[in-house]
Amino acid sequence: MTNFNTLAQLFDYFKNEEICKEYLEQQRWGGTPACPFCGVINPYRTNRGFKCSEKTCHKKFSVTVGLVYENSKVPLRTWFAAIYLCTSSKKGISSLQAGRQLGVTQKTAWFLLHRVREMLKNNAPKMLVKEVQIDETYVGGLERNKHASKRRPKVGGKGRDIKTPVFGIIETGGKVIVKVSPLVAKSTARAVIAQHVAKNSTMVTDGFSMYAFLKNDSEFTHVTVDHKSGQYVNGGFHTNSIENFWSLLKRGIIGIFHQVSPWHLQRYCDEFAARFNSRDLKDGARFDLTLQNSIGRLKYNTLIGK
DSSP states (O other): OOOOSSHHHHHHHOOSHHHHHHHHHHHHHTTOOBOTTTOOBSOEEOSSSEEOOOTTTOOEEOTTTTBTTTTOSSOHHHHHHHHHHHHHSTTOOOHHHHHHHHTSOHHHHHHHHHHHHHHHOOSSOOOBOSEEEEEEEEESOOGGGSOGGGSOOOBTTBOOOOOEEEEEEEETTSOEEEEEOSSOOHHHHHHHHHHHBOTTOEEEEESOGGGGGGGGOTTSEEEEEOGGGTOOOBTTBOOHHHHHHHHHHHHHIIIIISOOOTTTHHHHHHHHHHHHHTTTSOHHHHHHHHHTTOBSOOOHHHHTTO
16 A cells, blocks of 8 residues: 555656556456456456456456446546545545646546545445434525526425435444435335344434334334433433534535535435545545445446436
8 A cells, every 4th residue: 555645646656557557456456367257367468458368258358447447538647636636635626626636627527526436435334333323414505595497386385495315324433324315204214224223223313203213113222312402412322423424514515516416415425424434544545445446337428317
């Protein structure tokens, strides 16, 4: 692992594409290349990459095949810089700022950053245990602040301020899992808990009546911290951990991105969760961890929903 403390140090190390490819090979295969098509190890090395040694396969490939960088016209050196900027900036980086620092257009930077967010997604999160906090928040602007042509229609003579709900569950002092939801309902909360929280854990919530079902759930111990009555700690239990994460998420969205569409919100949540969950790692270690999770592709039409 190489520890980069600044973007300049990263560029000093990755001087050309060959160094980038060698580094990516080490992060992907650990010194033992394997065919991405059939899995056979120790392929032949060619001038442009590798060729599978299995006769039934015998396909040619490079280190980027099957990764987010496959068929990308953006150099790996720029990719690595985008990954470093995204993972080392506590509240994220806008595509405009990234474009200026990387020397690419805003559109290219936007696409790059979204593919980095796809790499930051935790596809197999571990079950949360012991003391777990759950809470919900809402992301989005007020209808009255929008242009008149883009406001939602009024219902019963009243304007509709409909924001996007987001559920968050976190081990007290530990890792967080964030899920964008179409609605805030008991069934949604129950499903999130069943999927991500181990049985016999202690569930800590605020006084929202939606979580009352936990009182009668024999699989969990339920502790309520009633903020409305001025209670912020109940027998040593609190919801400060998840509220601290919400503060970080909203400050990033408001201060860096300004607005996030519901279509892309989950990716932004994954980005903030990944940085939060790796907060004890140095920037270089987080960079390497992201490279190791770069399998898969996100095409532009998929990204924009076409």
